[in-house]
Amino acid sequence: MRPALAVFESYLTVYRRTWRGSVLGSFVLPVLVMVGFGLGVGHFVDAGGRLGPVRYLDYIVPGQVAVTAFNQGSFESMWPVLSGFEWSRTYHSLAAAPLRIVDILGGDLLFIVFRLLTTSVVFLGIAAAFGAIHSPWAVAVPFVCALLGLAVATPVHALSARMTSDSYFSLLLRFGLIPLGLFSGVYFPVTALPSALRLLAYLSPLWHATEVCRAATLPGVPMSALALAGHLGYLAVWLVVGFWLAVLAFRRKLVS
Amino acid sequence: MIYARGLVKRFGNFTAVDGIDVDVARGEAFGFLGPNGAGKSSTMRMIGCVSPPTAGTLRILGMDPHRQGTAIRARLGVCPQLDSLDPELTVAENLVTYARYFGIPRRTAKARAAELLDFVQLRERADSRVEPLSGGMKRRLTIARALVNNPDIALLDEPTTGLDPQARHLVWDRLFRLKQQGMTLVLTTHYMDEAEQLCDRLVVMDTGRIVAEGSPRSLIDRYSTREVVELRFPDTAPEDVAGKLAELAERVEVLPDRILLYADDGDAAAEAVHRLALGPASVLVRRSGLEDVFLHLTGRTLVD
Incomplete structure (x- = not known):
């Protein structure tokens, strides 16, 4: 653990200087989407009365905090990882130090967890100020976001480690992250989707996290222990398989 | 310090290192001399415990790289051929964070960083970003980073390749001091003058094999x-x-x-x-x- 903490520490040293720049992407934009959609689109949705006692703003807050974690987990694993191998080559210098592959990856993931937790806590605070939090279970949301973020960060780490240029990232964004962000029940229930797309949503880790976050912040959305275990278990599978793939990809790049 | 017998490295069908024997003693400045593609860097990566040998025996500081890679790397200082400094950190931070990977306490790391920046004549640039540094300064910083754990062996892969003559002489001067302090140096080079200046003993490599071995003087006497x-x-x-x-x-x-x-x-x-x-x-x-x-x-x- 200590070597991974040293890697984490080096990211913090950088972040201490660059955090201001990350505020826009991590906090301002998601909050703008929340307010814009929640109040703007929500005006029409709430007039229709389909959501019952819940405002549309309240409905999208748990989805929005989840999709923010989803994007953050992915982005932190794209350019920074590619650069570490191909541009700044810092991973190579880590490999020359007495660190194992799991220490290097562990340091990356610790930093990502730190980012996920801080972002979702701040986001929830803002949402609470808008009166969009209706359950004390909301304290569990940052941890669900951390799990979701890691569940995507690990396989994306594996992908980025195998790339030699960033041209594939636009494909990953257009055909992976953006569609999943739209069709995983963040802005509307997946039951509104045609059945083929609905299947995609069920496979998406984002949908599972959104369901859990929604149950944790909205009133009257009960979730059975079994369903909860299923959702979290599914995310854990992504995390474990992703970690394993990332270890293989890192080893291939650093030990040859 | 380093013991290799019949060391082989293959990548698929390509044999980069084709059965070499190497012995490096404590305090020695040892060189691998040869053209690009001779197998020098592959050998260095094997010694640096980031590349498992395909065949042969390799012992570094009496340990087996396969089983004790991390323990060996803790006692090596590596200056790679391509710079791998962290561009988002300052000059001093690059040294301090790297020291932390070796488990060196933060306070000690800072003192050590200041000492090394003096040694490589970069003290005034301590709080500068890495980006604006010249090639020679970056290389000196990389050398300082390799020394942050007070290594038993410093591995320098083409330490002056790509530098202008003045910058090369500065690097040589620092490396020569390390040698005088008794540090074991292992370096690769395709510059003859570098090998003649710095190496007590060297091997000449060509297409993965060692074609001659000895002190610069003895090689010249024998082959020219x-x-x-x-x-x-x-x-x-x-x-x-x-x-x-x-x-x-x-x-x-x-x-x-x-x-x-x-x-x-x-x-x-x-x-x-x-x-x-x-x-x-x-x-x-x-x-x-x-x-x-x-x-x-x-x-x-x-x-x-």
Whole structure:
């Protein structure tokens, strides 16, 4: 653990200087989407009365905090990882130090967890100020976001480690992250989707996290222990398989 | 410190290192000399425990890289061929964070960083970003980073490649001091002057094999003559002249742009060339160097 903490520490040293720049992407934009959609689109949705006692703003807050974690987990694993191998080559210098592959990856993931937790806590605070939090279970949301973020960060780490240029990232964004962000029940229930797309949503880790976050912040959305275990278990599978793939990809790049 | 027997590295069908034996003793400055693609960097990566040998025995500090890689790396200092400094950190932070990977406490790391920045003459740049540093400064910082754990062995892969002459001399000067302090240095180079300046002992590598081994002086004595006469004939094809020169020297090498005559008395050989009245455009008598050793051993020049 200590070597991974040293890697984490080096990211913090950088972040201490660059955090201001990350505020826009991590906090301002998601909050703008929340307010814009929640109040703007929500005006029409709430007039229709389909959501019952819940405002549309309240409905999208748990989805929005989840999709923010989803994007953050992915982005932190794209350019920074590619650069570490191909541009700044810092991973190579880590490999020359007495660190194992799991220490290097562990340091990356610790930093990502730190980012996920801080972002979702701040986001929830803002949402609470808008009166969009209706359950004390909301304290569990940052941890669900951390799990979701890691569940995507690990396989994306594996992908980025195998790339030699960033041209594939636009494909990953257009055909992976953006569609999943739209069709995983963040802005509307997946039951509104045609059945083929609905299947995609069920496979998406984002949908599972959104369901859990929604149950944790909205009133009257009960979730059975079994369903909860299923959702979290599914995310854990992504995390474990992703970690394993990332270890293989890192080893291939650093030990040859 | 380093013991290798029959060390082999293959990548698929390509054999980068083809069965080499190496011994490096404590306090020695040891060099791997050879052209690009000779297998120097592959060897260095195996010694640095980031590349498992395909075959053969390798022991570093008495340990097995396969099972004790992290323990060995804790006692090595690596200056890689390509810079891998963190561009988002300052000069001093690069050293401190790297020290932390070795488990060095933060306070000690800071003191050590300041000391090393003095050593590589970068103290004034301590709080600068890495980006604006010149190539020579970056290389010196990389060397400082390699020393942050006070290593038993410093591995330097082409430490001055790509630097201008002045920057090279600064690097050499620092490396020479490390050598005087008794640190074990292992370096690769394709510069002859670098090997002659820094190495107590070296191996000449070509296509993955060791073709000669010894001190720079002993290699020159064994594989070359004391002096060399360099002749240039602008108008004549060198091959045509070479035949006439054969008996003036112990050995004649014909290169595309010049002819080299190997003789213990260079001035006498140059005198003899003049008597033939072949009209060379230039005649230069110089002492033999490792370049000549390499040429003799492989029939090729080093830097092409």
